[in-house]
Amino acid sequence: MMEKKTNWVYTPKEITVKRGIGFGLTDLMGGGWNNIVSGVIFVFVMSQGISPxxxxxxxxxxxIFDALFSLFFGAITDGFYRTKLGRKFGRRHFFILLGGILFMVVFPLFWVKxxxxxYYLIVYIAIELIIAMILIPWETLPTEMTTDYRLRTVLSGSRMFISATGTAIxxxxxxxxxxxxxxxxxxxxGIIWTIIFVLAIFISYRSTWERPLTPEFIKELESRxxxxxTEFMSKTVKDYFSTFKNKSFRKHLAIYLLSFTGKDFYSTxxxxxxxxxxxxxxxDLxxxxxxxxxxxILSTLAAAKLMITxxxxxxxxLSYITILITMIGYTLTWFLHIKNPIVILIIxxxxxxxxxGILEFxxxxxxxxxxxxxxxxxxxxxxxxYAAVMTFFRKSTGAVASWIAGILLAEIGFNSKTMLAFGSTPHGIQAGITVIxxxxxxxxxxxxxxLAGKFKLNKQTHAVLKAEIERLENGGSKKDVTPETKxxxxxxxxxxxxxxxxxxxEI
Incomplete structure (x- = not known):
């Protein structure tokens, strides 16, 4: 009886665009939360009279707590099939369900005065851990739901636009x-965000499934x-550090972290x-x-084509130069004391x-x-x-901008109790804020x-690399490599x- 009620967790269905949207809806919360962290929390906490x-x-x-928790939580979900709850609700879906319920209770608590x-630190840490409890197993679902590369792309591709929609909402x-x-x-x-995000989480929860726990699959899992x-932590750290031997990845990670932290600084x-x-x-401006x-969202659509061409x-x-020009524009708008600057600021x-949009894409x-x-x-x-390393370092540096911004504002004498009110910020403090x-x-x-100007991995060089890998996989000799390929x-x-x-x- 109970098995029939939970059977949907292990029942594959046809993967369509509609199903992809159902899966991707959780990223309303994922994308929305990242922008709440970088763009809202700092000024909200200051508005309560707390120092920057x-x-x-x-x-x-x-x-920092979130990054450390996320480092190991994936392995917890991997082995959760051994428990009665994991077999009944799904080793991934159990945590999505539990996280959704906890999110509904805890998230509104952050927005009280x-x-x-x-208080805000404790509630914030709780929210971060709950969101990790949802997102980490959710991100594995395309692999659980299908082995087809094209269908996985349908599932994962929907995230990009839904995440951008979450930011706007x-x-x-x-x-x-x-x-x-x-x-x-x-x-x-905060209550409205909670309702929207929880609905999205539970739609994803019911729209997705996991790979059935067949005897063959359990045997595969047990063989790991x-x-x-201690051994897991040691191996994880060793694996993480090994990725830095890859020159292209070192540059890629640096570009990723620098640009995203710059974006966070802006939002904060x-x-x-x-x-x-x-x-x-x-x-409300x-x-x-x-x-x-x-x-x-519009620039993301254009970037998909420009990436190929x-x-x-x-x-x-294109992205970085445009951002630099806009930062000059913001600063000049203040420096020139333009009256009624709203239209200019909007442009x-x-x-x-x-x-x-291009920076994130x-x-x-x-x-x-x-x-x-x-x-x-x-x-x-x-x-x-490699995906884990990118996520770990992004989470580790994701709030650095807010922390540094707060310290710098405190250094210039910014007083959150009096200076968030209009007309109460001295010109010298205004200048300091603008400079920061x-x-x-x-x-x-x-x-x-x-760094991007020195980045050599692109469609052409990747094609050369891929062809060489295929040649070697088919038994080709390393001695026969062409000078150009080498x-x-x-x-x-x-x-x-x-x-x-x-x-x-190397494993």
């Missing part, structure tokens, strides 16, 4: 509530080596910059400008959001090429390790731009060709 340094510490410390930053809802001047705008917004916690400080530097603008992120280096340059923000579309570079280095299939708002993103984006492979890997393609795969 401590407001930044909330997300900074919280993300409090004067102690420790977050700021549109907040802008609308702020426009009413409701003193409980943040709390009401069982490691103690934009509300403070707008509220404090421009006198007399409406309270910062969130209206952030809601223009909907234009990022022009390659990642062009996309990086600048549209261009920023178009560039941001490009690294994860370059990523599928990276494991092939590792393949010729190790003869292994380690795409999962400008220098932070610009320094990081310029650094990423320089040069490309050595450039991408950062190692002499003779040391590549070892006799035995």
């Amino acid at each position: 340094a401590l407001a930044g510490a909330v997300t900074g410390i919280g993300r 409090a004067t102690n930053w420790i 977050v700021f549109l809802v907040l802008a609308a509530l702020k426009h009413t001047n409701n003193p409980n705008a943040y709390l009401i917004t 080596p069982k490691l103690s916690i 400080l934009l509300p403070t910059f707008i509220v404090c530097a421009f006198q007399g603008v409406s309270a 910062p969130w209206t400008l952030q809601a223009l992120s909907i234009f990022g 022009h390659g990642p280096r062009f996309l990086y340059s 600048i923000s549209v261009f920023y959001q178009l560039a941001r 490009t690294p994860w579309n370059v990523f599928p090429f990276i494991p092939d570079v590792d393949r010729i280095m190790t003869r292994g299939d380690r795409a999962g390790i 708002f400008f220098i932070g993103p610009v320094a990081l984006i310029v650094w990423a731009l320089i 040069a490309v492979v050595e450039e991408l890997t950062g190692h002499p060709y003779e040391k590549l393609w070892p006799d035995e795969p």
